[in-house]
Amino acid sequence: MTRPAPSLAPQSVAAEERAAVTAALLEATAQLVGQADALATIQSMCEGVVAATPHIRLAWAWFGHPDTREIRPLVAAGPAKAYADALVIERHLLTSMDPAVRALRSQETDASAVARLSLYGPWRAASKTYGFEVAAAFPIHIPNARKRGLLVFYADNADYFERVGEKPFAAFARLAEATLAQAELRAQLHRKATHDALTGLHNRGWLTEELDRTHANAERYGQRYALMMFDLDGFKAINDRNGHAAGDRALATAARLAKEETRRGDVIGRWGGDEFVAILPESDTAAAVAVAERIRARLAAVDMKTADAPIALHAGFGVAAYPVAATTIDDLLRAADAALYVAKRGGGNRVAAAPPLPQT
Template identity: 40%
Template sequence: MIADPRARVRLAQLHLYVDVHRHDRYVAPVLAIITALLLSHWVPTPWALGWLVLELLIIAHYLWVYRRFKRADPPPSEERRWANRIALAHGAHMLAWSSLVVWAWQPGDFGNLMFVMLVHVGLISLTVSMSNAHLRLLWLDMTFPVLALIAPPLLEPSAFHLGLSLLGIGFCALMVLVGRQINAATTEAIELRQRNEQLIQELHSQATRDALTGLINRRYLLETGARLLQQRHRSGEPLALLIIDLDHFKRINDQHGHLGGDEVLVAVVGTCAQHVRAGDCFGRLGGEEFALVLPDTQLAQARDLAERLRSATAALAIPLPGVTIRPTISVGLAMATDDDTTLSDLLRRADAAMYEAKAGGRNRVVCVDPAGGFRADPVPA
């Protein structure tokens, strides 16, 4: 299932948010220690020490959540769940800092007031610069420090303190506008990057995939097969090659047109692909001929797979206008040997086995042995 593009963008924004905030592991503990030392000037030392220990634990927890998120590498459908989890973890961090206005603010002490407001101006500035990637988390992160910035002066009614609150409100409004603008630019960059990645994938698919069947094309099949053969020579593991040819395909094209032939090809490929393992290499050589490279596969396993492909294809009933087509395939099987210096050597022997299957009546599997002889499965009933 293709993810909603908006969900993919939100997930990328969440990744960027986390990547930026992971720098907190270097700076946040130091800032907490400095702040605790300054707090001890106004509040009892145990209070400042208790706040420091709690804040360090909170920092360790949200950094742990970030690591879990990066390791999980969740799909776009889980973005909201992870965003909520991150919001709670980092929100505790913002709440701990904003709590200074409740227990550390000293009414009537101008120096303390400036300290508290300086802390929260810094919090808001850092939040805008670090949290702007994910707009919802930006608003959540700013809630506590904004309230803490504008509330204390209002609790000491005077023209000066009212002016401080108004200044704080204006500052916050400006930072919100800046944050939204940065988010818009970041979102545009993410969308552009994702469109480029999708375009690259499409171009790669066009360069490596057969347009009709969706299998890898001849060039990519030969490149991949050659690489697998070289790996076989290094590891010594067995490697098998199947050449699969659709029987009487020219007759199908002549009687039902190329569109009918295409339907038959797609149906046969779809059936065979259901039996192919993830590490196998299944591609179209051309026309109605296909190849299947089977790494780490013994002869008995390859013969069993070839027979399953043959029987599954023979069980098909493909409806075309006015007729039902029951296709069959002929399969040639060859095992790689040390004498196969190139993939062409292996292809040549598997191709000869396939033609032997054609000569023997079609709808069968023929294996070529290292000595050059052929062994055919019994003729199907």
């Protein structure tokens, strides 16, 4: 059972409360500059508010689809954190008047008394156990149009948000929006730096770094892995006859099919032009050849429609396995490239494997 909350009646007390919350806001703003993790930043915001005033019993945040059937806090802070950790707000008739549900639906701030005589049992229990008298929910507008967010505060005085005002808490919601926007921008920049814009696959720079990591682990732990290289047969002719738009479609199609035929732990990317490279952890030559054959067959089954005539997609593949075909990254790349050359010289639309190193 909680103790009765101290009164907020004097205006001076309300002013002190506003100052404390504003100071927490300024501190959270300063943290935003150096924090890379959006959830960690918003967690710090919640902790800052409840540390600034004993009247805020709980602060929590949620992000998800606007049509979600239930709301579960993702971060929370305060003396009543245990309540948030177990909280699941299912959207139905009895919870339709919950401030979080109403704020999510209307996209406007909603402050409501927490009724001890509510028909909804969990609200009655929380009000009695944690001393909740009022809850204020602030919508968070997220850059991703398919998501929404909420920042919710619970206070122990029924007129808390009237006396102190909603503006400092609304500012926290705006700060949360800035945090999420910054995180979204950072993710976009990272994707542009590591992915190929046309195919959506990893680019050569990222593949090179991943190959370094894979090789180092293989050397350290005695693991095996394989490289697969392939490029489209007659790609220049596709561009010349059908235009670069058709060539781009061919590359995007090849990337999609190759991605579908590799495992979750495999890494595939665009090496340059119409050439692709895949890193296949824990794979030997036979396993790499099997992957290449699946991709080759999928490509050969494609009948890409264009304004002029259908385009058949074929590709040559070269595979090389560590440590069977080579023991260094450069030698393994050369071995896979040489195997690819053998496949292309043989007419394309085939898979060739690098031979094992000579026995010493």
